[in-house]
Amino acid sequence: MSRKLLLKNDHIPGIAALKTYKENGGYTAMEKALKTMSPEALLEEVKTSGLRGRGGAGFPTGMKWSFLAKPEGVPRYLVVNADESEPGTFKDRYLMERIPHLLIEGMVISSFSLGANSAYIYVRGEYFYVSRILEQAIEEAYASGLLGKNILGTGYDLDIYVQIGAGAYICGEETALLESLEGKRGNPRIKPPFPAIAGLYGCPTVVNNVETIAAIVPIIEMGGAEYAKIGIGRSTGTKLISASGHINKPGVYEIEMGLPVEEFIYSEEYCGGIKGGRKMKAVVAGGSSVPILPTELILKTAAGEPRLMSYESLGDGGFITGTMLGSGGFIVMDEDTSIVKNLYTFSRFYHHESCGQCSPCREGTGWMEKILHKILEGKGTLKDIDLLWDIQSKIEGKTICPLGEAAAWPVAAAIRHFRPEFEAYVTNPESIKDVKHYYRLNPTV
Amino acid sequence: MVKLTIDDIPVEVPKGTTILQAARLIGGDVTPPAMCYYSKLKTSGGYCRTCIVKVEQGSEKDPRPIPKPVASCRTEVAEGMVVRNITSPENLEARAGVVELLLVNHPLDCPVCDQAGECHLQDLAYENGKEETRYEFERREFEPIDIGDKIKLHMNRCIMCFRCVKVADQITDGRCHGVINRGDAAEISTYIEKAIDNDFSGNVIDVCPVGALTDRTFRFKSRVWYTKPVDAHRDCSKCCGKVRLWNQGEEVLRVTARKDQWGEVMDNEDGSTAWICNDCRFDKKHIKDWTVEGPSEINRHSVISANHYDTLRNIKADTLRMLGGKPHGEKVDLGIGALDPNNQHKQ
Numbered sequence: 001m002s003r004k005l006l007l008k009n010d011h012i013p014g015i016a017a018l019k020t021y022k023e024n025g026g027y028t029a030m031e032k033a034l035k036t037m038s039p040e041a042l043l044e045e046v047k048t049s050g051l052r053g054r055g056g057a058g059f060p061t062g063m064k065w066s067f068l069a070k071p072e073g074v075p076r077y078l079v080v081n082a083d084e085s086e087p088g089t090f091k092d093r094y095l096m097e098r099i100p101h102l103l104i105e106g107m108v109i110s111s112f113s114l115g116a117n118s119a120y121i122y123v124r125g126e127y128f129y130v131s132r133i134l135e136q137a138i139e140e141a142y143a144s145g146l147l148g149k150n151i152l153g154t155g156y157d158l159d160i161y162v163q164i165g166a167g168a169y170i171c172g173e174e175t176a177l178l179e180s181l182e183g184k185r186g187n188p189r190i191k192p193p194f195p196a197i198a199g200l201y202g203c204p205t206v207v208n209n210v211e212t213i214a215a216i217v218p219i220i221e222m223g224g225a226e227y228a229k230i231g232i233g234r235s236t237g238t239k240l241i242s243a244s245g246h247i248n249k250p251g252v253y254e255i256e257m258g259l260p261v262e263e264f265i266y267s268e269e270y271c272g273g274i275k276g277g278r279k280m281k282a283v284v285a286g287g288s289s290v291p292i293l294p295t296e297l298i299l300k301t302a303a304g305e306p307r308l309m310s311y312e313s314l315g316d317g318g319f320i321t322g323t324m325l326g327s328g329g330f331i332v333m334d335e336d337t338s339i340v341k342n343l344y345t346f347s348r349f350y351h352h353e354s355c356g357q358c359s360p361c362r363e364g365t366g367w368m369e370k371i372l373h374k375i376l377e378g379k380g381t382l383k384d385i386d387l388l389w390d391i392q393s394k395i396e397g398k399t400i401c402p403l404g405e406a407a408a409w410p411v412a413a414a415i416r417h418f419r420p421e422f423e424a425y426v427t428n429p430e431s432i433k434d435v436k437h438y439y440r441l442n443p444t445v
Numbered sequence: 446m447v448k449l450t451i452d453d454i455p456v457e458v459p460k461g462t463t464i465l466q467a468a469r470l471i472g473g474d475v476t477p478p479a480m481c482y483y484s485k486l487k488t489s490g491g492y493c494r495t496c497i498v499k500v501e502q503g504s505e506k507d508p509r510p511i512p513k514p515v516a517s518c519r520t521e522v523a524e525g526m527v528v529r530n531i532t533s534p535e536n537l538e539a540r541a542g543v544v545e546l547l548l549v550n551h552p553l554d555c556p557v558c559d560q561a562g563e564c565h566l567q568d569l570a571y572e573n574g575k576e577e578t579r580y581e582f583e584r585r586e587f588e589p590i591d592i593g594d595k596i597k598l599h600m601n602r603c604i605m606c607f608r609c610v611k612v613a614d615q616i617t618d619g620r621c622h623g624v625i626n627r628g629d630a631a632e633i634s635t636y637i638e639k640a641i642d643n644d645f646s647g648n649v650i651d652v653c654p655v656g657a658l659t660d661r662t663f664r665f666k667s668r669v670w671y672t673k674p675v676d677a678h679r680d681c682s683k684c685c686g687k688v689r690l691w692n693q694g695e696e697v698l699r700v701t702a703r704k705d706q707w708g709e710v711m712d713n714e715d716g717s718t719a720w721i722c723n724d725c726r727f728d729k730k731h732i733k734d735w736t737v738e739g740p741s742e743i744n745r746h747s748v749i750s751a752n753h754y755d756t757l758r759n760i761k762a763d764t765l766r767m768l769g770g771k772p773h774g775e776k777v778d779l780g781i782g783a784l785d786p787n788n789q790h791k792q
């Protein structure tokens with residue numbers, strides 16, 4: 001059994017309620033932080049812990065916090081990113097649904113450290129029922145003096161607001177989120193300025209993922225140094241993994257960083273192996289935008305080392321032979337899966353979610369989707385495969401926000417590792433007729 | 446002051462200047478094309494990505510290159526920065542990619558477009574694009590919309606530069622102009638078809654780099670290269686009254702603001718922008734209404750004559766040659782009469 005920090009009390013019935021949460025040690029870290037520690041000391045603990053953002057990019061949280069501008073007389077904000085819309089990722093939902101007070105406790109500690117008196121949770125539109133759970137938990141916290149004015153008699157004030165989005169993936173990009181939170185169209189901002197300087201309503205703002213903020217609680221509980229001992233190398237602590245696809249036990253798992261990928265997929269504690277005893281074909285390890293890897297490369301690095309669940313190990317080999325931990329959306333595909341169809345599904349998603357501000361993403365995502373559709377219809381040519389490759393290269397790195405990359409990377413990786421499959425589709429469409437249709441083919445939207 | 450080089454040409458500019466503005470000081474071919482940036486509109490730029498450049502050295506202090514191409518219109522200069530535009534084949538290739546993408550959903554209906562001849566997208570495609578399209582699918586289509594009785598919106602031609610949205614935001618009062626929908630289905634909207642009922646709404650036509658917003662009073666009257674532009678003024682209570690008339694004989698076919706070499710509306714003496722009001726633009730169509738100052742100075746973005754096309758072809762050949770590494774900046778000989786808007790008769 002590996003170490004659990006976030007989900008350690010997940011098995012306790014009623015843990016969503018304040019009373020049960022408190023009975024099981026809840027809000028002690030917050031009390032410790034507010035009563036015995038200074039904002040600066042808290043920041044130091046977070047830095048020492050080595051915690052990295054769990055929203056996808058893995059940026060060191062302590063460093064992000066230390067960039068926050070602190071001009072006199074200007075409010076600062078903490079915004080929790082609960083937009084969670086990357087296909088394959090559903091861990092924040094699980095956490096908020098099951099243990100909402102963990103997020104609230106983490107938010108109070110974080111806001112105190114950052115000097116914020118207002119904090120927001122931006123919840124994706126489809127999670128409206130989660131917002132009700134959060135609202136209820138927040139109400140309980142207010143009623144017990146854990147939120148609002150003069151928290152626990154320390155003189156510290158904090159209000160937490162829940163805002164529901166309208167169901168757009170792009171509103172998970174932090175600056176689009178801020179626009180949306182301000183009541184505007186959710187378009188990513190052109191950076192600089194970064195949110196740490198001019199974020200919500202032009203004020204210094206920290207945007208963090210739900211899991212990142214929840215992890216602040218065990219960090220303060222045990223101390224940053226202790227937390228840093230968990231995990232491996234620069235991937236400290238634990239990580240929630242949303243496991244889906246052709247595995248026996250899909251679900252959300254908390255793993256200690258450094259767990260071998262093979263163990264994660266095949267052990268009974270986690271995914272429980274591939275469904276129906278079939279062979280594994282490929283894995284998308286960190287949400288739909290990260291490069292897909294074939295079995296041999298997801299289990300072992302190009303150098304033959306066992307691949308581990310960590311930022312560094314999954315990233316080993318760059319994009320040529322490696323991938324990314326991303327948001328921890330772990331999608332497993334068995335031997336019958338059509339990579340081309342899977343890619344089509346992803347590309348359709350990114351086309352649909354492009355905000356349309358910048359030319360390469362607005363025009364390129366739709367073009368890629370159309371070509372993939374053509375290939376799936378058996379009308380593709382070998383040239384189309386090269387064209388796809390070329391279009392993704394014309395998008396990558398040339399856009400306002402990383403959605404462009406998110407759309408380009410899956411295309412590049414699928415062609416890089418599974419080119420023969422694309423070629424089979426165009427040279428001999430008959431041969432692939434009996435591949436199982438896991439993804440229903442929809443006409444272009 | 447900050448010193449940097451763009452395509453090996455040194456330039457010194459005040460702190461806070463963008464790479465694009467610095468390149469405009471140098472002028473000529475090292476200046477990246479800018480389809481969405483508009484120096485007279487706050488927060489413009491960053492969208493189209495045509496102005497991308499390669500930053501080979503970030504600054505003297507931090508000489509690392511910037512890993513991705515940057516939008517020169519939104520990136521500030523730094524001391525010791527080394528920027529490559531046309532001396533980086535990689536950058537030209539990336540730009541050609543942007544241009545190709547800008548064109549995939551464009552209807553390519555120049556023969557029936559009033560903007561033809563003064564369209565920045567035509568110039569851009571000609572100078573940076575590829576000869577053939579690789580796009581073989583149906584193009585996105587919208588119905589043309591009348592924005593009141595004076596302005597026509599052809600959304601099919603729009604490149605989403607957001608300039609008109611910024612004009613509506615910053616020049617006219619009471620905003621009712623914005624964007625609806627998302628991705629390649631996004632469209633400029635007036636919430637919806639409500640005329641932008643404001644004395645300065647016509648300026649959206651002047652800032653539009655393509656034929657998406659055009660003057661209905663000029664619709665199909667002539668091709669711009671058959672008209673003769675003259676600068677003129679009148680006493681106007683609403684605006685500066687300094688305009689450009691596009692005439693055929695004595696007839697005023699169209700009135701626009703005066704534009705500079707970057708295709709932007711010029712400044713007044715006091716530094717304000719010489720936006721013009723709708724009275725001057727749409728209702729003063731008699732030569733008697735105006736005091737004519739003389740023929741307008743024409744730049745390459747206003748009128749494309751047949752001769753001009755030829756020289757642009759040479760520029761492109763130059764650019765290709767330059768892929769061998771040789772910077773080019775030779776003066777372009779436009780040929781006798783090339784800038785005479787009436788030279789159609791001399792062909």
Ligand SMILES: Cc1cc2nc3c(=O)[nH]c(=O)nc-3n(C[C@H](O)[C@H](O)[C@H](O)COP(=O)(O)O)c2cc1C
Pocket residue numbers: 052053054055056057058059061064081082083084085086169170171172173174175207208209210212213401402403406
């Ligand atoms: C298109 C796009 C969608 C994103 N969606 C999310 C999301 O749903 N949740 C999230 O936490 N971060 C998302 N991110 C990353 C955020 O921009 C931001 O980096 C993150 O919230 C920072 O939090 P962290 O440092 O705690 O990871 C997205 C980024 C992009 C470009």
Ligand code: SF4
Pocket residue numbers: 170188353354355356357358359361362399400401402403404
């Ligand atoms: S990359 Fe796509 S989603 Fe991001 S700003 Fe550009 S068009 Fe919008």
Ligand code: SF4
Pocket residue numbers: 602603604605606607608609610633649652653654655657658
């Ligand atoms: S209508 Fe013209 S000015 Fe407005 S966004 Fe489109 S191209 Fe730009």
Ligand code: FES
Pocket residue numbers: 478479480481482490491492493494495496497516517518519
């Ligand atoms: S002009 Fe710079 S991005 Fe459009």
